[in-house]
Amino acid sequence: MKVASKVEGASTVEGAMNRHDELRRQALKTMHDAGVLMRQGHFDYGNGFHGRVYLNPHQLFRYPSTIWRLAQDLLDVLPGELLERTEVVAGPATGGALLAHTLAGLLDGRRALTHQPCSFAPFTMPDGNATLKSFYAEQMRGKRVLLADDVRNTGKTFEQCAALVRQAGGTVLATAEICDRMEAVADAGVPNYALVEYPAPENFAAAECPMCKAGEAVTSF
Numbered sequence: 001m002k003v004a005s006k007v008e009g010a011s012t013v014e015g016a017m018n019r020h021d022e023l024r025r026q027a028l029k030t031m032h033d034a035g036v037l038m039r040q041g042h043f044d045y046g047n048g049f050h051g052r053v054y055l056n057p058h059q060l061f062r063y064p065s066t067i068w069r070l071a072q073d074l075l076d077v078l079p080g081e082l083l084e085r086t087e088v089v090a091g092p093a094t095g096g097a098l099l100a101h102t103l104a105g106l107l108d109g110r111r112a113l114t115h116q117p118c119s120f121a122p123f124t125m126p127d128g129n130a131t132l133k134s135f136y137a138e139q140m141r142g143k144r145v146l147l148a149d150d151v152r153n154t155g156k157t158f159e160q161c162a163a164l165v166r167q168a169g170g171t172v173l174a175t176a177e178i179c180d181r182m183e184a185v186a187d188a189g190v191p192n193y194a195l196v197e198y199p200a201p202e203n204f205a206a207a208e209c210p211m212c213k214a215g216e217a218v219t220s221f
Contacts, residue, residue, distance in 0.1 A: 031178075050209040067099065149176075177192075180197045
């Protein structure tokens with residue numbers, strides 16, 4: 001009986017992993033088909049660097065059905081214990097905040113009506129630095145918070161948001177995003193979960209960009 005239980009347990013874990021892999025494959029296809037993940041352009045990131053890949057948040061949120069579908073898939077790959085403990089979902093403006101708001105609503109739809117409703121909080125990003133208005137800071141005191149964003153690049157935004165949550169008296173449980181470009185250099189100090197992992201091709205300083213030197217026009221949309 002013990003051997004059978006171990007085999008059954010291993011099979012269950014393997015099945016869950018296969019399902020997660022399929023969810024990630026489908027999510028990547030959805031992002032590509034919807035024009036969210038743009039992989040063959042010449043993009044000016046606005047931070048002094050150019051590159052071939054861009055995650056277009058405008059296209060991501062253009063159709064609510066797209067973000068709802070991806071948010072559902074993201075919830076499916078997050079640990080059940082994490083979802084059960086989450087009291088607040090928070091994210092940086094604008095893409096992260098829109099995703100966090102969607103996740104909070106969908107999460108409540110999965111839980112019992114007697115469960116305390118999940119709340120939402122946005123971070124503002126003036127000059128690229130995260131800030132938290134006093135109203136939302138007050139709502140986070142003593143609460144367990146899941147941080148969400150549409151894409152993780154360097155991880156610095158998550159790091160800033162996590163610091164603000166802790167400063168407000170909240171506990172950061174984890175960070176989660178639709179797409180992780182696998183180039184994070186900052187750590188929020190908690191587990192990170194991604195629906196899609198897409199290693200970023202090399203980025204170039206604008207002054208050294210080979211696409212610019214070749215006379216290739218910057219992609220506009």
